[in-house]
Amino acid sequence: MNITTILFILLSVMAIGSAVMMISSKSPVHSVLWLVVVFFAISGHYILLNAQFLAIVNIIVYAGAIMVLFLFVVMLMNLNAETEPIKNYRLQLVGIVAGGLLLLVIISAIMKMDVEHLVQTKDGDAGLIKVLGMNLFKNYVLPFEISSVLFLSAMIGAVVIGKKDENVN
Amino acid sequence: MDIKLYIILAITLFTIGMIGVLVRRNAIIIFMCVELMLNAVNLLLVAFSKMHALNPSLSPTVASDAQIFVFFIMVVAAAEVSVGLAIIVMMYRNVHTVDVNFLNRLKH
Known part of the structure; x- marks a missing residue:
């Protein structure tokens, strides 16, 4: 080991x-x-x-x-x-059983997998800033710019939602 | 390291997040469980990226595509958190609770 x-x-x-x-x-x-x-x-x-x-x-x-x-x-x-209010233990049990069954099914399906793929640990260039930056600014420059628009809309949305509405009250 | 171990770890984290969404009532904790599920997917994407990095016919740039996707998932998660927490604060201001069982007005 x-x-x-x-x-x-x-x-x-x-x-x-x-x-x-x-x-x-x-x-x-x-x-x-x-x-x-x-x-x-x-x-x-x-x-x-x-x-x-x-x-x-x-x-x-x-x-x-x-x-x-x-x-x-x-x-x-x-x-x-x-602040956790009235508990419904049966509903909690159903949630845990449903999640556990999902885990069981997927893990047993993964264990049946015959092919063996190894993962590279400790070395390799794929995660370095240089390679990632070149890839990001060469091949993914349009999504990168669009994400800035997403941030702008998220900022405006948070301000608009969080604002106190004087007309209602 | 075998890829199966990473798949099992990511699935376990994802399932814990899903159980949290199903079991808890507090809207903030449900939101945190969604973040946990996003992180499990991120971990799996990085593991698959490093799996393809071992393939000699692929360049490191191709193998790093999955890590770019992880980067964009983080961007979307940050935007989602800012809007979602604003909605939760607004909800708390109107209803004075964050219990999702009391927030069923759209049902009636």
Whole structure:
């Protein structure tokens, strides 16, 4: 068992355990913090796959910006109190059974797969900033520009939705 | 590292996110579970990209296409989060709750 396998198992256990803690913890603030741990574990997987650019972007955008936005909204609404209302245990059981069956079916289908494909870890040029940047600005420059328009519309949409409507009240 | 291990890991994370969407009532936690599902897909795309990087007939540029897709998924997720959280804040301001069971007015 080499170091790559050990790191893979460690990061996978960290990701799955934190994800389970995220959906099972009562307080929304704890859920947000567990999700940050999941994102760090996934960034560790990216580093293991030598996708350095995506690892850094994942930490900055997801664990940094998006989760801070979530935390900000949770704090703003004062949801820290136990606000989870009347529970319907039968519905929860049905949800868990449905998800578990999906997992079971897909995993058994994957295990039946005969072909063996290996994944390149620790080296390779595909994840480096140079290769990604050349590809992005040569072949995907139109989607890149369109995504800036998407960001502009998202910003305007957030401002318009979040504005207080004086006409109604 | 076998690709099967990465597929199983991504499917497990995706399923945990799906169970969270089905089980929890808090709109913010449901939203976070959607983010978790997006991240599971991102992980799988990067793993497939590195699988094709081992193919000697493909250049690193072709293998890095999947990572460009991951980049665009992150862009769309950031835009989605800003609008979605604005909607949740607006909802909370009007109804004073984020429980999705109380938000069934469109049903009636």
